[in-house]
Amino acid sequence: MMPVLSLELILYTTALGLISIGLAGVVLSRHLFRMVLALVIAEAGANLMLVLAGYRWDAVAPILTTLGEHPPMVDPVPQAMVLTAIVIGVGIQALAVSILIRIRQRYGTLDRSQVAERMDAEIADSAGIPRDVSQESPLGERPLPSLPDSTVEIRGGHS
Protein backbone atom coordinates (compact mmCIF):
# COMPACT_ATOMS: atom_id res chain seq x y z
CA MET A 1 0.00 0.00 0.00
CA MET A 2 1.86 2.98 -1.35
CA PRO A 3 0.29 6.37 -0.64
CA VAL A 4 0.03 8.65 -3.64
CA LEU A 5 2.04 11.41 -1.98
CA SER A 6 5.00 9.52 -0.63
CA LEU A 7 7.81 11.26 1.22
CA GLU A 8 10.30 10.79 -1.56
CA LEU A 9 7.96 12.25 -4.17
CA ILE A 10 7.39 15.35 -2.05
CA LEU A 11 11.10 15.83 -1.40
CA TYR A 12 12.18 15.28 -4.99
CA THR A 13 9.41 17.52 -6.30
CA THR A 14 10.48 20.26 -3.89
CA ALA A 15 14.14 20.08 -4.87
CA LEU A 16 13.53 19.84 -8.61
CA GLY A 17 10.74 22.41 -8.41
CA LEU A 18 13.16 24.89 -6.83
CA ILE A 19 15.65 24.23 -9.63
CA SER A 20 12.93 24.72 -12.26
CA ILE A 21 11.60 27.89 -10.64
CA GLY A 22 15.11 29.31 -10.46
CA LEU A 23 15.88 28.52 -14.09
CA ALA A 24 12.52 29.94 -15.19
CA GLY A 25 13.36 33.09 -13.27
CA VAL A 26 16.75 33.36 -14.97
CA VAL A 27 15.14 32.93 -18.39
CA LEU A 28 12.07 35.09 -17.87
CA SER A 29 13.18 38.02 -15.72
CA ARG A 30 14.20 41.29 -17.30
CA HIS A 31 15.74 42.77 -14.18
CA LEU A 32 19.34 41.73 -13.55
CA PHE A 33 19.05 41.58 -9.76
CA ARG A 34 16.05 39.26 -10.05
CA MET A 35 18.20 37.03 -12.22
CA VAL A 36 20.74 36.77 -9.40
CA LEU A 37 17.96 35.95 -6.92
CA ALA A 38 16.59 33.29 -9.27
CA LEU A 39 20.06 31.78 -9.45
CA VAL A 40 20.11 31.62 -5.65
CA ILE A 41 16.79 29.73 -5.67
CA ALA A 42 18.11 27.25 -8.25
CA GLU A 43 21.21 26.77 -6.12
CA ALA A 44 19.10 26.00 -3.04
CA GLY A 45 17.27 23.35 -5.04
CA ALA A 46 20.52 21.81 -6.22
CA ASN A 47 21.85 21.70 -2.65
CA LEU A 48 18.66 20.03 -1.42
CA MET A 49 18.98 17.48 -4.21
CA LEU A 50 22.56 16.71 -3.15
CA VAL A 51 21.58 16.22 0.48
CA LEU A 52 18.72 13.95 -0.60
CA ALA A 53 21.20 11.82 -2.53
CA GLY A 54 22.88 10.85 0.74
CA TYR A 55 19.68 10.16 2.70
CA ARG A 56 19.20 6.78 4.29
CA TRP A 57 16.01 5.50 5.92
CA ASP A 58 15.94 5.65 9.76
CA ALA A 59 19.41 7.21 9.91
CA VAL A 60 20.78 9.97 12.13
CA ALA A 61 23.13 12.87 11.41
CA PRO A 62 26.73 11.73 10.79
CA ILE A 63 28.03 12.71 14.21
CA LEU A 64 29.16 10.12 16.74
CA THR A 65 27.35 10.63 20.02
CA THR A 66 28.34 7.41 21.75
CA LEU A 67 31.54 5.42 21.65
CA GLY A 68 31.18 1.93 20.32
CA GLU A 69 27.95 0.88 18.58
CA HIS A 70 26.23 3.68 16.71
CA PRO A 71 22.92 3.76 14.82
CA PRO A 72 22.98 3.95 11.00
CA MET A 73 24.03 7.39 9.80
CA VAL A 74 23.38 9.27 6.57
CA ASP A 75 26.16 9.60 4.02
CA PRO A 76 28.55 12.41 5.11
CA VAL A 77 30.11 12.95 1.67
CA PRO A 78 27.16 14.81 0.03
CA GLN A 79 26.83 16.96 3.14
CA ALA A 80 30.48 17.99 2.89
CA MET A 81 29.95 18.80 -0.79
CA VAL A 82 26.90 20.92 0.03
CA LEU A 83 28.98 22.80 2.61
CA THR A 84 31.44 23.56 -0.18
CA ALA A 85 28.66 24.52 -2.59
CA ILE A 86 27.03 26.94 -0.15
CA VAL A 87 30.27 28.79 0.53
CA ILE A 88 31.12 29.05 -3.16
CA GLY A 89 27.56 30.23 -3.81
CA VAL A 90 28.03 33.08 -1.36
CA GLY A 91 31.23 34.12 -3.13
CA ILE A 92 29.52 34.05 -6.51
CA GLN A 93 26.56 36.08 -5.25
CA ALA A 94 28.84 38.71 -3.74
CA LEU A 95 30.75 39.01 -7.02
CA ALA A 96 27.50 39.21 -9.02
CA VAL A 97 26.07 41.89 -6.75
CA SER A 98 29.24 43.96 -6.91
CA ILE A 99 29.15 43.81 -10.72
CA LEU A 100 25.47 44.85 -10.60
CA ILE A 101 26.40 47.84 -8.42
CA ARG A 102 28.92 48.94 -11.04
CA ILE A 103 26.38 48.48 -13.86
CA ARG A 104 23.84 50.54 -11.95
CA GLN A 105 26.39 53.30 -11.40
CA ARG A 106 27.43 53.29 -15.05
CA TYR A 107 24.12 52.95 -16.89
CA GLY A 108 21.57 54.02 -14.29
CA THR A 109 19.34 51.01 -14.80
CA LEU A 110 19.33 47.28 -14.25
CA ASP A 111 16.86 46.39 -16.99
CA ARG A 112 18.51 43.77 -19.13
CA SER A 113 17.60 45.06 -22.59
CA GLN A 114 18.26 48.70 -21.71
CA VAL A 115 21.66 47.86 -20.26
CA ALA A 116 22.50 45.84 -23.38
CA GLU A 117 21.34 48.71 -25.59
CA ARG A 118 23.41 51.34 -23.79
CA MET A 119 26.43 49.06 -23.55
CA ASP A 120 26.23 48.39 -27.28
CA ALA A 121 25.94 52.08 -28.06
CA GLU A 122 28.89 52.89 -25.82
CA ILE A 123 31.11 50.25 -27.38
CA ALA A 124 30.25 51.41 -30.89
CA ASP A 125 30.79 55.01 -29.86
CA SER A 126 34.20 54.48 -28.32
CA ALA A 127 35.33 52.38 -31.26
CA GLY A 128 34.11 55.03 -33.70
CA ILE A 129 32.05 52.61 -35.78
CA PRO A 130 28.32 52.57 -36.62
CA ARG A 131 26.01 50.53 -34.41
CA ASP A 132 25.78 46.92 -35.37
CA VAL A 133 22.17 46.29 -36.38
CA SER A 134 20.47 42.97 -36.63
CA GLN A 135 20.19 41.54 -40.11
CA GLU A 136 16.54 40.77 -39.46
CA SER A 137 15.53 44.20 -38.18
CA PRO A 138 13.29 46.17 -40.58
CA LEU A 139 14.91 49.18 -42.16
CA GLY A 140 12.01 51.55 -41.81
CA GLU A 141 8.55 52.29 -43.19
CA ARG A 142 6.47 49.79 -45.07
CA PRO A 143 6.65 49.13 -47.93
CA LEU A 144 10.31 48.69 -47.26
CA PRO A 145 12.66 50.95 -49.22
CA SER A 146 15.33 49.33 -51.30
CA LEU A 147 18.46 48.38 -49.41
CA PRO A 148 21.39 50.82 -49.39
CA ASP A 149 24.12 49.70 -51.74
CA SER A 150 26.68 49.26 -48.96
CA THR A 151 24.58 46.71 -47.06
CA VAL A 152 23.14 44.75 -49.95
CA GLU A 153 25.81 42.09 -49.72
CA ILE A 154 25.68 41.40 -45.97
CA ARG A 155 21.88 41.40 -45.90
CA GLY A 156 21.64 38.93 -48.70
CA GLY A 157 19.84 41.15 -51.16
CA HIS A 158 19.68 40.69 -54.94
CA SER A 159 19.86 36.95 -54.55
Added chain:
Amino acid sequence: MRNLTGLLFAGGLGFMLLAIASGLDFGAPPMLVGGAIQSAAPQETGATNLVTSVVLGYRGIDTLGELSILFAAAAAAGLVLGRRHTTAGTLTEGGFVLKHGGAMLFPLLMTIGFYIIFHGHLTPGGGFQGGVILAAAFFLPLLARPGARLHHGMLSVIEGFAGSSFILIGLAALSEGEAFLQPMLVQDTLGQLVSAGTLPLLYLAVGLKVGAELAGLLSHLAQTESEV
Protein backbone atom coordinates in the same frame (compact mmCIF):
# COMPACT_ATOMS: atom_id res chain seq x y z
CA MET B 1 6.12 34.19 -27.03
CA ARG B 2 9.43 34.55 -25.27
CA ASN B 3 7.81 33.96 -21.89
CA LEU B 4 6.05 30.88 -23.19
CA THR B 5 9.33 29.47 -24.48
CA GLY B 6 11.01 30.09 -21.16
CA LEU B 7 8.19 28.47 -19.21
CA LEU B 8 8.22 25.48 -21.54
CA PHE B 9 11.98 25.15 -21.11
CA ALA B 10 11.86 25.29 -17.31
CA GLY B 11 8.85 23.01 -17.04
CA GLY B 12 10.28 20.48 -19.45
CA LEU B 13 13.62 20.47 -17.65
CA GLY B 14 11.89 19.97 -14.30
CA PHE B 15 9.79 17.14 -15.71
CA MET B 16 12.85 15.47 -17.21
CA LEU B 17 14.81 15.71 -13.94
CA LEU B 18 11.82 14.37 -12.01
CA ALA B 19 11.52 11.45 -14.41
CA ILE B 20 15.21 10.68 -13.90
CA ALA B 21 14.97 11.09 -10.13
CA SER B 22 11.97 8.75 -9.91
CA GLY B 23 14.27 5.95 -11.02
CA LEU B 24 16.60 6.51 -8.08
CA ASP B 25 16.40 4.28 -5.07
CA PHE B 26 15.41 6.76 -2.39
CA GLY B 27 16.82 6.25 1.09
CA ALA B 28 19.40 3.65 0.09
CA PRO B 29 22.31 5.47 -1.53
CA PRO B 30 24.34 3.23 -3.83
CA MET B 31 27.62 4.92 -2.92
CA LEU B 32 29.90 2.74 -0.82
CA VAL B 33 32.41 5.43 0.13
CA GLY B 34 30.07 6.92 2.74
CA GLY B 35 29.80 3.67 4.66
CA ALA B 36 33.53 3.08 4.44
CA ILE B 37 34.24 6.56 5.79
CA GLN B 38 31.76 6.06 8.63
CA SER B 39 33.53 2.96 9.85
CA ALA B 40 37.10 4.20 9.34
CA ALA B 41 36.93 7.94 10.09
CA PRO B 42 36.86 7.90 13.94
CA GLN B 43 40.10 5.91 14.06
CA GLU B 44 41.82 7.68 11.16
CA THR B 45 41.01 11.31 11.96
CA GLY B 46 39.79 11.26 15.55
CA ALA B 47 36.86 13.58 14.81
CA THR B 48 33.35 12.68 15.96
CA ASN B 49 31.77 14.98 13.37
CA LEU B 50 32.19 12.87 10.25
CA VAL B 51 31.41 15.78 7.94
CA THR B 52 34.45 17.55 9.36
CA SER B 53 36.65 14.52 8.77
CA VAL B 54 35.42 14.44 5.15
CA VAL B 55 35.87 18.17 4.58
CA LEU B 56 39.32 18.48 6.16
CA GLY B 57 40.67 14.95 6.18
CA TYR B 58 39.57 13.02 3.14
CA ARG B 59 38.90 16.01 0.90
CA GLY B 60 41.35 18.56 2.28
CA ILE B 61 42.66 19.62 -1.11
CA ASP B 62 39.07 20.31 -2.20
CA THR B 63 38.69 22.61 0.77
CA LEU B 64 41.90 24.38 -0.20
CA GLY B 65 40.49 24.84 -3.71
CA GLU B 66 37.24 26.13 -2.25
CA LEU B 67 39.15 28.66 -0.16
CA SER B 68 40.96 29.83 -3.27
CA ILE B 69 37.64 30.21 -5.11
CA LEU B 70 36.32 32.30 -2.24
CA PHE B 71 39.52 34.34 -2.24
CA ALA B 72 39.26 34.86 -6.00
CA ALA B 73 35.63 35.99 -5.69
CA ALA B 74 36.47 38.41 -2.88
CA ALA B 75 39.48 39.78 -4.78
CA ALA B 76 37.43 40.19 -7.96
CA ALA B 77 34.63 41.97 -6.09
CA GLY B 78 37.18 44.31 -4.54
CA LEU B 79 38.68 44.94 -7.98
CA VAL B 80 35.28 45.67 -9.52
CA LEU B 81 34.13 47.96 -6.74
CA GLY B 82 37.38 49.88 -6.43
CA ARG B 83 38.60 51.90 -3.49
CA ARG B 84 36.67 55.17 -3.75
CA HIS B 85 34.41 55.50 -0.74
CA THR B 86 32.61 58.76 -0.10
CA THR B 87 30.21 57.86 2.66
CA ALA B 88 31.31 60.48 5.18
CA GLY B 89 28.37 62.58 6.30
CA THR B 90 25.95 61.21 3.75
CA LEU B 91 24.12 58.85 6.08
CA THR B 92 21.90 59.58 9.03
CA GLU B 93 23.16 58.76 12.49
CA GLY B 94 21.71 55.68 14.20
CA GLY B 95 19.78 55.91 17.45
CA PHE B 96 21.02 55.15 20.97
CA VAL B 97 19.55 51.65 21.12
CA LEU B 98 20.93 50.71 17.71
CA LYS B 99 24.45 51.92 18.43
CA HIS B 100 24.81 50.40 21.89
CA GLY B 101 22.92 47.24 21.00
CA GLY B 102 25.35 46.68 18.15
CA ALA B 103 28.29 47.28 20.46
CA MET B 104 26.90 44.84 23.02
CA LEU B 105 26.30 42.13 20.44
CA PHE B 106 29.91 42.24 19.25
CA PRO B 107 31.53 40.20 22.10
CA LEU B 108 28.64 37.72 22.12
CA LEU B 109 28.97 37.11 18.38
CA MET B 110 32.75 36.74 18.72
CA THR B 111 32.29 34.19 21.50
CA ILE B 112 29.77 32.07 19.66
CA GLY B 113 31.76 32.31 16.43
CA PHE B 114 34.94 31.00 18.05
CA TYR B 115 32.94 28.40 19.99
CA ILE B 116 31.52 27.02 16.74
CA ILE B 117 34.97 27.02 15.12
CA PHE B 118 36.70 25.25 18.03
CA HIS B 119 33.98 22.61 18.33
CA GLY B 120 33.81 21.94 14.61
CA HIS B 121 35.24 18.45 15.02
CA LEU B 122 32.78 17.51 17.77
CA THR B 123 29.41 19.09 16.99
CA PRO B 124 27.62 20.52 13.94
CA GLY B 125 29.47 23.60 12.84
CA GLY B 126 33.03 24.40 11.93
CA GLY B 127 35.22 26.95 10.25
CA PHE B 128 32.85 28.05 7.52
CA GLN B 129 29.83 28.53 9.76
CA GLY B 130 31.82 30.13 12.58
CA GLY B 131 33.68 32.32 10.09
CA VAL B 132 30.41 33.73 8.80
CA ILE B 133 29.39 34.59 12.38
CA LEU B 134 32.75 36.32 12.93
CA ALA B 135 32.17 38.31 9.75
CA ALA B 136 28.72 39.29 11.03
CA ALA B 137 30.30 40.42 14.32
CA PHE B 138 32.61 42.79 12.44
CA PHE B 139 29.95 43.91 9.97
CA LEU B 140 27.30 44.74 12.57
CA PRO B 141 29.02 47.95 13.85
CA LEU B 142 29.18 49.13 10.23
CA LEU B 143 25.41 48.85 9.94
CA ALA B 144 24.77 50.46 13.31
CA ARG B 145 27.25 53.32 12.86
CA PRO B 146 27.44 54.23 9.15
CA GLY B 147 30.59 56.32 9.53
CA ALA B 148 32.62 53.42 10.93
CA ARG B 149 35.33 51.83 8.86
CA LEU B 150 36.91 48.40 8.86
CA HIS B 151 40.68 48.21 8.92
CA HIS B 152 41.23 46.59 5.53
CA GLY B 153 44.98 46.21 5.97
CA MET B 154 44.46 44.27 9.19
CA LEU B 155 41.86 42.06 7.47
CA SER B 156 44.30 41.30 4.66
CA VAL B 157 47.01 40.34 7.19
CA ILE B 158 44.63 37.97 9.03
CA GLU B 159 43.44 36.48 5.76
CA GLY B 160 46.93 35.91 4.39
CA PHE B 161 48.15 34.48 7.70
CA ALA B 162 45.21 32.05 7.89
CA GLY B 163 45.54 30.95 4.27
CA SER B 164 49.28 30.39 4.49
CA SER B 165 48.99 28.50 7.79
CA PHE B 166 46.43 26.18 6.15
CA ILE B 167 48.97 25.38 3.44
CA LEU B 168 51.83 25.14 5.98
CA ILE B 169 49.93 22.53 8.01
CA GLY B 170 49.49 20.58 4.81
CA LEU B 171 53.18 20.91 3.99
CA ALA B 172 54.10 19.80 7.53
CA ALA B 173 52.22 16.56 6.89
CA LEU B 174 54.15 16.25 3.64
CA SER B 175 57.50 16.68 5.41
CA GLU B 176 56.55 13.91 7.85
CA GLY B 177 56.32 11.54 4.93
CA GLU B 178 52.51 11.59 4.78
CA ALA B 179 50.22 12.86 2.04
CA PHE B 180 49.51 16.58 1.66
CA LEU B 181 47.01 17.74 4.31
CA GLN B 182 46.80 14.28 5.86
CA PRO B 183 45.58 14.51 9.47
CA MET B 184 48.47 14.23 11.93
CA LEU B 185 48.91 14.05 15.70
CA VAL B 186 45.72 12.01 16.12
CA GLN B 187 45.51 11.36 19.86
CA ASP B 188 43.43 8.69 21.49
CA THR B 189 40.93 11.17 22.92
CA LEU B 190 37.88 10.75 20.72
CA GLY B 191 35.10 13.14 21.61
CA GLN B 192 37.09 15.62 23.71
CA LEU B 193 37.91 19.21 22.90
CA VAL B 194 41.62 18.48 22.34
CA SER B 195 41.35 15.68 19.82
CA ALA B 196 41.47 15.05 16.09
CA GLY B 197 45.06 16.32 15.77
CA THR B 198 45.47 19.03 13.15
CA LEU B 199 41.80 19.23 12.12
CA PRO B 200 40.82 21.95 14.66
CA LEU B 201 43.89 23.97 13.62
CA LEU B 202 42.86 23.70 9.98
CA TYR B 203 39.30 24.71 10.86
CA LEU B 204 40.61 27.68 12.86
CA ALA B 205 42.56 28.81 9.78
CA VAL B 206 39.46 28.33 7.62
CA GLY B 207 37.29 30.26 10.07
CA LEU B 208 39.67 33.23 10.28
CA LYS B 209 40.06 33.33 6.50
CA VAL B 210 36.33 33.11 5.78
CA GLY B 211 35.54 35.68 8.46
CA ALA B 212 38.13 38.19 7.24
CA GLU B 213 37.15 37.71 3.60
CA LEU B 214 33.41 38.06 4.15
CA ALA B 215 33.81 41.05 6.46
CA GLY B 216 35.96 42.82 3.88
CA LEU B 217 33.53 41.94 1.10
CA LEU B 218 30.47 43.12 3.02
CA SER B 219 32.07 46.40 4.02
CA HIS B 220 33.10 46.94 0.39
CA LEU B 221 29.52 46.37 -0.75
CA ALA B 222 27.96 48.50 1.96
CA GLN B 223 30.28 51.46 1.43
CA THR B 224 30.08 51.44 -2.34
CA GLU B 225 26.34 51.08 -2.38
CA SER B 226 25.77 54.36 -0.60
CA GLU B 227 27.98 56.15 -3.10
CA VAL B 228 25.31 56.48 -5.80
